[in-house]
Amino acid sequence: MRIGLxxxxxxxxxxxxxxxxxxxxxxxxxxxxxxxxxAEVAHRTGATAxxxxxxxxxxxVDAVVIASATSAHAGLIGRAARAGLPAFCEKPIxxxxxxxxxxxxxxxxxxxxxxxxxxxxxDAGYRAARAAVRAGALGRLHTVRAVTMDPAPPPAAYxxxxxxxxxxxxxxxxxxxxxxxxxxxxxxxxTGSDAGPGMxxxxxxxxxxxxLLTLDDGTLATAAATRCNGAGYDVRMELAGELDQxxxxxxxxTPVTSAExxxxxxxxxxxxxxxxxxxxxxxxxxxxxxxxVRGELPNPCDGREAWFALLVAEACEVSRRERxxxxxxxxxxxxxxxxx
Numbered sequence: 001m002r003i004g005l006x007x008x009x010x011x012x013x014x015x016x017x018x019x020x021x022x023x024x025x026x027x028x029x030x031x032x033x034x035x036x037x038x039a040e041v042a043h044r045t046g047a048t049a050x051x052x053x054x055x056x057x058x059x060x061v062d063a064v065v066i067a068s069a070t071s072a073h074a075g076l077i078g079r080a081a082r083a084g085l086p087a088f089c090e091k092p093i094x095x096x097x098x099x100x101x102x103x104x105x106x107x108x109x110x111x112x113x114x115x116x117x118x119x120x121x122x123d124a125g126y127r128a129a130r131a132a133v134r135a136g137a138l139g140r141l142h143t144v145r146a147v148t149m150d151p152a153p154p155p156a157a158y159x160x161x162x163x164x165x166x167x168x169x170x171x172x173x174x175x176x177x178x179x180x181x182x183x184x185x186x187x188x189x190x191t192g193s194d195a196g197p198g199m200x201x202x203x204x205x206x207x208x209x210x211x212l213l214t215l216d217d218g219t220l221a222t223a224a225a226t227r228c229n230g231a232g233y234d235v236r237m238e239l240a241g242e243l244d245q246x247x248x249x250x251x252x253x254t255p256v257t258s259a260e261x262x263x264x265x266x267x268x269x270x271x272x273x274x275x276x277x278x279x280x281x282x283x284x285x286x287x288x289x290x291x292x293v294r295g296e297l298p299n300p301c302d303g304r305e306a307w308f309a310l311l312v313a314e315a316c317e318v319s320r321r322e323r324x325x326x327x328x329x330x331x332x333x334x335x336x337x338x339x340x
Contacts, residue, residue, distance in 0.1 A: 001025050001293065004061035006053050006076055008032040008041040011090060011282075012067035014275055018286050019065065020045035024294065029059045033069075057083055063293045064088070065286070070095060070161060074103040077303070081110035088289040090117040091171065093306045095163040097335045100310055104303055104338040114303035115289050118175045120235075121301055122284035125248035129239055130180045138241030141181060144221035145238040146173040149229035151255075151272065153196070159203035165192065165225055166209060166316040173223040174213075174312040175305060176237060183215040184308075189325045190316035196228050211316055231255035232270030233277055253277075307338050 028047035032038035042049035066089040080087035162168040192206030208226040232255030237248040255270035291297035319326040
């Protein structure tokens with residue numbers, strides 16, 4: 001199999017290493033707007049670096065992995081669809097609903113495959129939580145608490161391109177709420193704070209956010225995120241039901257210190273970032289994509305999943321701005337819908 005990789009930044013470089021080691025991948029063709037960076041990744045992984053996306057699509061590849069800047073995602077997805085090539089794309093498809101819809105329609109018209117990079121669906125903890133909920137082990141689920149906390153802010157130049165904290169960061173939690181519980185979000189009430197570094201105010205973004213979400217069966221959920229969690233990278237989900245309560249993301253590296261005299265000790269090596277915390281999940285999702293391309297596995301994360309998570313993020317933005325509860329139906333009714 002010959003795979004094309006577009007984008008060799010932090011996550012693209014990681015993907016290159018995974019694909020280069022994969023037993024079913026015979027050749028890897030990489031490109032990046034930074035030619036020197038692409039050349040370095042190619043040298044390290046044994047891949048072939050080419051000048052641009054056109055050369056990737058012209059290299060006889062069997063599939064493409066898109067890890068470029070977000071602004072290029074939708075266009076590259078459409079290009080892959082028109083070429084009849086299966087595509088894996090990092091989230092998001094686009095930063096708005098029209099851009100997302102346009103790309104999904106291209107895929108639908110071509111009848112091609114788009115797998116989205118919601119890597120938490122491949123994390124062992126989240127998968128175990130999903131199985132427990134679906135098996136009824138918790139009884140009636142009444143409360144879900146989700147957190148995503150980065151240890152340090154991204155570069156200031158990234159913020160205006162990120163789509164904001166809800167679309168860029170909490171969108172993973174919104175996807176997990178749907179995937180783990182099997183329920184849909186019906187209403188959100190969101191707020192945020194820009195009291196941290198001034199670059200967030202300059203970008204019109206917040207550095208910390210909290211959301212109260214109501215699911216379609218009445219389950220209540222909260223989701224919180226921050227860019228300024230100095231203790232380390234902290235991603236958890238707690239699910240409480242009438243019979244039991246479980247937690248995802250609680251281990252010896254969770255950056256939490258107990259204030260209790262008999263509590264567990266502080267972690268000696270807290271998680272420093274998302275690549276370290278979710279490395280096995282990133283590898284698993286690319287292995288799944290290779291198997292999808294080979295016809296051995298149905299698509300485990302169709303691109304339409306990005307649409308549903310983005311609807312929740314959009315509702316959060318409206319809620320924060322207008323300081324009121326917002327239903328998902330309100331956002332969906334104002335947008336054209338992707339094909340089922």
